[in-house]
Amino acid sequence: MRLMPPKLNSLLFPPKCIMCHTPGTWLCRSCQSRYLTENLPECAVCRKVSTGFVTHPQCKTDFPTDQVVILWRYNRLGRAFMNKLKLGLRYRIVDHFIGIAQSKIHVLIPPTSILIPVPAHPLRLKERGFNQSEIIANSIAQITGCTTLNALSRSHLGTHQTGTSRRERLLQKSNEFLIKKELHSRLKNEKIVIVDDVCTTGATLHNCALALVPVQPKSISAIALFRGKKTKSNHG
Ligand SMILES: [Zn+2]
Numbered sequence: 569m570r571l572m573p574p575k576l577n578s579l580l581f582p583p584k585c586i587m588c589h590t591p592g593t594w595l596c597r598s599c600q601s602r603y604l605t606e607n608l609p610e611c612a613v614c615r616k617v618s619t620g621f622v623t624h625p626q627c628k629t630d631f632p633t634d635q636v637v638i639l640w641r642y643n644r645l646g647r648a649f650m651n652k653l654k655l656g657l658r659y660r661i662v663d664h665f666i667g668i669a670q671s672k673i674h675v676l677i678p679p680t681s682i683l684i685p686v687p688a689h690p691l692r693l694k695e696r697g698f699n700q701s702e703i704i705a706n707s708i709a710q711i712t713g714c715t716t717l718n719a720l721s722r723s724h725l726g727t728h729q730t731g732t733s734r735r736e737r738l739l740q741k742s743n744e745f746l747i748k749k750e751l752h753s754r755l756k757n758e759k760i761v762i763v764d765d766v767c768t769t770g771a772t773l774h775n776c777a778l779a780l781v782p783v784q785p786k787s788i789s790a791i792a793l794f795r796g797k798k799t800k801s802n803h804g
Pocket residue numbers: 585586587588589590595596597598599600
C-alpha cells in the first residue's frame with residue numbers, strides 16, 4: 569500500500585473539521601459532542617448489551633468471534649468520514665478518530681494482538697490504490713504496539729447470502745476470504761483482531777473469522793469504527 573508520507577500529507581491537506589470545516593482539526597469539539605455517538609457495548613450475535621463487546625457464551629456456538637468492538641454509530645458524521653477516507657488523500661483523519669477512542673482501544677485490544685485488515689475487493693484496491701481497513705489497522709497499531717498483517721485475501725468465488733434470518737446468514741460457511749498459506753504458522757496461538765471500517769450485519773467480520781479458524785489462533789476478535797444501519801443493498 570502506497571500512501572503519501574504523513575508530514576507531506578498534513579502540509580498538503582491541513583486538517584479541517586469534516587462537519588463544519590473549521591480549520592485546525594479533523595473534528596472540532598462542538599461537532600464531536602453533537603455528532604459522534606458512541607456505540608453501546610453489545611454482543612455481535614444477539615445485539616443485546618454485553619460488557620466489553622464480548623460475544624455471550626450462549627451466542628458463541630458456531631461463531632468463532634469472541635469479541636466485536638464497534639466504536640460509533642454510523643450517521644452523518646460516519647458518512648462524511650467514510651467519504652473523506654475513500655478518497656485517501658486525507659487518510660490522517662483516521663489517526664484523529666483512533667486518538668479519540670484511544671483509552672477504549674487500550675482497554676479492549678492487548679498490545680500483543682495481530683491486527684488483520686478486512687481485505688479490499690481487488691477492483692476497489694485497483695481503483696483506489698489502498699485498503700481503508702489497512703489504514704485503520706495501521707493507525708491502531710501505532711497507538712497499541714500491535715502488528716498489522718495482511719493475512720487475508722478475497723477469493724474469486726465470492727459468497728452468496730441466501731439465508732433469511734440474521735443467524736442463518738451469519739452461519740453460512742463462506743469461502744469469501746482465504747488465508748495466505750505462508751502465514752498459517754505465524755498466526756497459530758496468536759490473539760487475532762480483524763479490522764474493518766463499517767460493520768453492518770457483521771457477516772463480513774464473521775466470514776473473515778471463519779477463514780481464520782483453521783490456523784488455531786488463541787482468540788479471534790474484531791474492531792470496526794462504525795455500526796452501520798442495515799439496508800437492502802449492504803451485507804457487510
Ligand atoms: Zn466542526
